[in-house]
Amino acid sequence: MSDKKKEISITVELDDNNVPEKIDWNATDKEGEGIENCKAMFLSMWDPKKQDTLRLDLWTKEMTKDEMKIFFHQTLVTMADTLENATEEEGMAEDMRDFTSYFADKMEILDK
Numbered sequence: 001m002s003d004k005k006k007e008i009s010i011t012v013e014l015d016d017n018n019v020p021e022k023i024d025w026n027a028t029d030k031e032g033e034g035i036e037n038c039k040a041m042f043l044s045m046w047d048p049k050k051q052d053t054l055r056l057d058l059w060t061k062e063m064t065k066d067e068m069k070i071f072f073h074q075t076l077v078t079m080a081d082t083l084e085n086a087t088e089e090e091g092m093a094e095d096m097r098d099f100t101s102y103f104a105d106k107m108e109i110l111d112k
Helices: 065-087 090-106
Strands: 008-014 020-027 036-038 040-047 052-059
Touching (some): 040 065, 065 090
C-alpha cells in the first residue's frame, strides 16, 4: 500500500440564512500555492454501498447568471471527456459534446 496521500479542503462561509457568501479551497497538488477563492462548485461522490451519487452544489450570491451558464457548460464538457476517459464510450461522449454545443447555443454563450 502506498503512503502517498492527497488532501482537498473546502471552506464555506454562510450568511444568516445559510446562503454561501464565500467559498475557499485548497489542495495539496494544485498549481500555485495558497488558498483559492471560487464562486461556485459541484462536488459529486459515488457511494458504492448505496450505488448512489452524493452531491453538493454551492454557489455564492455574487455568482451571476451568465457566469453560472458558462460554469454549467464547462462542467458538461468536462463530464463528456471524463465519460470517454473512464469508460471508452466514445459515441456517447460525442453525443454529450453535441448537447454541450446545443446548450451553449441556447444559453447564448458561444462567444464566451
